[in-house]
Amino acid sequence: xxxxxxxxxxxxxxxxxxxxxxxxxxxxxxxxxxxxxxxxxxxxxxxxxxxxxxxxxxxxxxxxxxxxxxxxxxxxxxxxxxxxxxxxxxxxxxxxxxxxxxxxxxxxxxxxxxxxxxxxxxxxxxxxxxxxxxxxxxxxxxxxxxxxxxxxxxxxxxxxxxxxxxxxxxxxxxxxxxx
Numbered sequence: 001x002x003x004x005x006x007x008x009x010x011x012x013x014x015x016x017x018x019x020x021x022x023x024x025x026x027x028x029x030x031x032x033x034x035x036x037x038x039x040x041x042x043x044x045x046x047x048x049x050x051x052x053x054x055x056x057x058x059x060x061x062x063x064x065x066x067x068x069x070x071x072x073x074x075x076x077x078x079x080x081x082x083x084x085x086x087x088x089x090x091x092x093x094x095x096x097x098x099x100x101x102x103x104x105x106x107x108x109x110x111x112x113x114x115x116x117x118x119x120x121x122x123x124x125x126x127x128x129x130x131x132x133x134x135x136x137x138x139x140x141x142x143x144x145x146x147x148x149x150x151x152x153x154x155x156x157x158x159x160x161x162x163x164x165x166x167x168x169x170x171x172x173x174x175x176x177x178x179x
Contacts (some may be wrong), residue, residue, distance in 0.1 A: 001029045001142035006041040011066030013093060019076040020082035027088035030067055032058035035088050066090040068133070068152070077117050084124045091131035093132065096123055109141060121151040155179045 001012055001071025014026055024131040042057045067088055071080060072095035078113060084092055094117070096109045105111045118134065125132035126149065136142050142155050 002097055002123055003043075005030060005038070005061075006064060007044055008041070010064065010108075011023065011068060011090075013068045013091065015070045015095065016072050016098070017083055018073055019067040019079050020086065023069060023083045023086040023089060026067060027086060030065065031062050031088050031097050035062055041157075059169060062088075068093050070095045071121060072100040074099075077120065083125050084121075084130050089130055091133050092121055092125055093133040093135060093152065093154075094118060096134060096136065109136070109138070111147050118145065118150075119148065 001014070012030065017026070024097075024118040028038075030036060030038055032040065033040050040054060040058060042052060042054055046057070050057075056124060069083060069089055070093045071077060071083065076083065077099075082090075083089070093117055096114065097107070098119075099117065100106050100108055100111070100114055103111075103113060105114065106136075106137060108114065120134050122132040124130075131152040132150050133154070134145055135154040136145065137156050137160065139155070142153055
């Protein structure tokens with residue numbers, strides 16, 4: 001984790017967080033003292049040529065670099081309050097595909113059990129000032145969950161956008177009357 005931050009990343013999305021112990025390890029690995037134990041790197045790449053001294057940079061990095069932890073299992077849901085309440089967690093990203101798989105309802109992203117899980121995570125995140133998030137590929141679900149309180153939402157993938165755009169263009173070309 002620290003290696004990616006040392007290369008200039010200003011945040012990480014960390015998958016499959018299941019316990020408070022794992023959340024604590026993430027914070028220790030990505031934050032500088034007094035929050036964590038990350039080794040200090042203040043290269044020009046890391047500071048983005050901002051000319052920070054060590055004290056200013058480590059303070060800035062502790063405050064600004066994001067830790068986005070993914071809850072993608074029933075175990076993670078059971079430990080959600082402990083995970084979310086960990087100092088240094090900025091956002092929680094629900095992984096609905098993995099979560100539905102772990103719950104034994106693969107791909108059923110509107111199943112009552114999974115929707116209850118989403119609402120529970122939103123409620124706990126709001127309690128601790130952590131942004132609740134989710135990754136979805138269906139715009140109707142994106143709209144629904146933003147209305148329900150998701151504040152950190154990712155939608156689709158670049159490769160899907162290219163495929164969808166190419167498919168649409170190809171279908172339009174095929175429909176043209178070339179006579």
